[in-house]
Amino acid sequence: MPRLNTFSILQAYRRDPLLPLLLRECRSVGSARNELHWLRQHALGSRRPDVSQIYKSLGDTRYGWRSQLKSMCRERSRGKPLQYILGNQPFGDLDILCRKDVLIPRSDTESYTLRAARLILKTFSTHGQHPSSHLRPLRVLDLCSGTGCIPLLLHALLAPHFKSMSIVGFDISAKALALANDNIMHNVRLGSLDERAIHEVRFYQGNILDRRFDQILESASQGLLQLAANNSSCTYDKSLKYDILISNPPYVSATSYRDGTTTRSVRRYEPKIALVPLMGHHDLLSTTDYKMEDTFYYPILLLAFKLEAKITVLECGDHEQADRIAYLCRKMARTKMNGVWHIQIWDCDWEDKDGKSSHSKIGSRAVILQRLLPNAVLD
Amino acid sequence: MTLWVCFRCIRSGRHFRGLPILIQRRAQSTTTNNGISSALLTRAQALTAEHSSLSHHLTESFDAKIAKRVGDLAPVVQAWTEWEKAKESISELNVLLDDPDTDAELRSLAIEDLESSNAQLQVVSDKLKQALIPRHPFAELPCLLEIRPGAGGEEAGLFASELLKMYTALSSRLGFRSTLLKLDTEEGQTEDRLTEAVLEIETDGAYDILRTESGVHRVQRVPATETKGRTHTSAVSVMILPSFPESGSDMDSALNFEDPNSDYYVNPQDVRTEKMRASGAGGQHVNKTESAIRLTHIPTGLVVSMQDSRSQHSNRKKAWQILRAKVASMRREAREQELVNLRRGAMGGVARMGRGDKVRTYNFGQNRCTDHRSGITVHNLGSVLDGGTGLEAIMDSVRSWLTDREIEDMIAEESAKELLKSQTNVDKKNS
Secondary structure (H helix, E strand, C coil), rough: CCCCHHHHHHHHHHCCCCHHHHHHCCCCCCHHHHHHHHHHHCCCCCCCCCCHHHHHHHHCCCCCHHHHHHHHHHHHHHHCCCEEEEEEECCCEEEEECCCCCCCCCCHHHHHHHHHHHHHHHHCCCCCCEEEEEEEEEEEEEEECCCHHHHHHHHHHHCCCCCEEEEEECCHHHHHHHHHHHHHHHHHHCCCCCCCHHEEEEEEEEECCCCCCHHHHHHHHHHHHHHHHHHHHCCCCCCCCCEEEEEECCCCCCHHHHHCCHHHHHHHHHCCCCCCCCCCCCCCCCCCCCCCCCCCCCHHHHHHHEHHHHHHHHEECCCHHHHHHHHHHHHHHHHCCCCCCEEEECCCCCCCCCCCCCCCCCCCCCEEEEECCCCCCCC | CCCCCCCHHHHHHHCCCCCCCCEECCCCCCCCCCCCCCCHHHHHHHHHHHHHHHHHHHHCCCHHHHHHHHHHHHHHHHHHHHHHHHHHHHHHHHHHHHCCCHHHHHHHHHHHHHHHHHHHHHHHHHHHHHHCEEEECCCCCEEEEEECCCCHHHHHHHHHHHHHHHHHHHHHCCCCEEEEEEEEEECCCCCCCCEEEEEEECCCHHHHHHHHHHHEEEEEEEECCCCCCECCCCCEEEEEECCCCHHHHHHHHHHCCCCCCCCCCCCCHHHHEEEECCCCHHHHHCCCCCCEEEEECCCCCCEECCCCCCCCHHHHHHHHHHHHHHHHHHHHHHHHHHHHHHHHHHHCCCCCCCCCCCEEECCCCEEEEEEECCCEEEECCCHCCCCCCCHHHHHHHHHHHHHHHHHHHHHHHHHHHHHHHHHHHHHHCCC
């Protein structure tokens, strides 16, 4: 980390005595100012920027907000993520609660999810058919869901277009599971999520690397299907098939976790289990070009082929890893299944408007595996 | 026990809220002849003639274009016939009154009738006026209200935040839903010095109501920051922009910004997006909080930057909304400027009130607020700055001033066009 120069520290201090504290983590005056603004809003007790509240706060402020702000700034200077201090992070139009020991949703993931939602809509509304006319619910499987941000955002974006959906999220951590369930209720209460989400989105505990994961998944999906069948008049097939498989698995390598690529704040405060694959996969340990950080992709892809997912979205750390995963996809597609497969790699700099992206070498990627069948319509 | 009130509060007049509002008005009206200028009447006559000839044409052969034109003209014709009828009955009554042979009973009846007819004429003239004046293209839309301090340093920033409060109060009093899209304040312990604010007023038709507010608002007072008791003059600029809905498809074609043929189309290819990108690894490796977005519309050079939200996604959405509004109002202004140039070429200097002009003065020393366009003065600053009845009185007077100006402009434009036509005819004859 390059040193902060004295001038910018002085400049920050003149603007606000608390800014130099934030500067330690933010590294630039502009972003430190923004963080101070958000922290102050939080301290004043208003989460959303509302005029009346801001101006009211000038008159009757919450007692002790200044000392609270100061202590929050001190925490931030030690590297505690802003999202853990404030307790939430906006994700699309949702407000995702964040708590210690659960990975904070990243803006890259947000961008992939928005783009994936658009791809899903495009895929399922071809053949001149509006997606809502499908009788079968759209089935989505999210692996390593953490806060549950991906399934919830997908539900928020797709619910207006599909009559019914069935979304299943899996995570190994019990804390993440509790938080994800809280997030459903929190967003339904805020009105950013349709009430359907309460019975259409379910989170289950499970370890993807476990040999018995298939059975866990099967029992979970059967349970959900039965529950959904009671709730609506849709027809269901009992087969273990999913339309969409999406995942943001741990993908940081042990070296890049240590050598400074992963920032101090992430290392100190966010759960290592959500970042670095800690155990290898039984099928792969013997192969020579096996990399530990790719551990999760193999079982997830196996599952994707087994469940006959039409679209699989996998987030990767960098373009090299994305290339490796894309290669793995191609290899598995050749041996496992016949059919036409389309594999592409998405950039993290996707624009919402026109899909123009500036192919930079840095930043995360997502690998998309699409199954192209001439009759790829639901029912 | 003594109650004390600080000097500034007495000056600002906030404690005199109960006092009746004194409204003074310097006559600056352009209306004559029962509220309708003669030029407007000739125009109405011409349009009626056009309507009758076109409908005659329609009976012979149908043409969609002509039918549409007839439909557009129908309200004018209806208002015109009503107006003529009212006028006729008045003149008849007058004849009756002037006649010395009329007996007393009939005379008193005629006087009564005349009164009611006059009242009706007023209503009908307003109707005619409304039918003749073209609606502003953005009139139906919700609006964005942008406030920026101008000359005057800190004092301008302080007053800008007071204006923001004023408009928030006004919109809540009128029952409009308003949200703050953007709030940039200067650093300090208190956040009451604005550097920029954008308020979104989400009610349809808010643009038409608030468009009287565009322009430079001037404040004259002894600022809180002043130590020697001198009066300062500072300025805050307010801009009213049309707010387009998120997707343009549910709007009529002229306003659809997603339609490349629309006047207000913004091509995404023309917009450069800049965002804060941390160099180095992304994804799970880092947890960046920078969410600022800056959009640049390359053809016009307009720049919108947004950093209020912690989500880049919502910052981008808001920035696009503001950019679209700015581009649309810029194009609209260019159109209006063309017309002004046309008129100027034909008739010489025509004054125009743009958003760069000073429109209103808030004088705290004299506890008054004066609008320079309609000439109205309200002697109760408190009721203006609270977004109360005083402000509404001013806005109403400015709105009627604007309508008058629009009529004048329209008439001037018509005559300018005719002048051009006759000139070209002369040129043709000469050649």
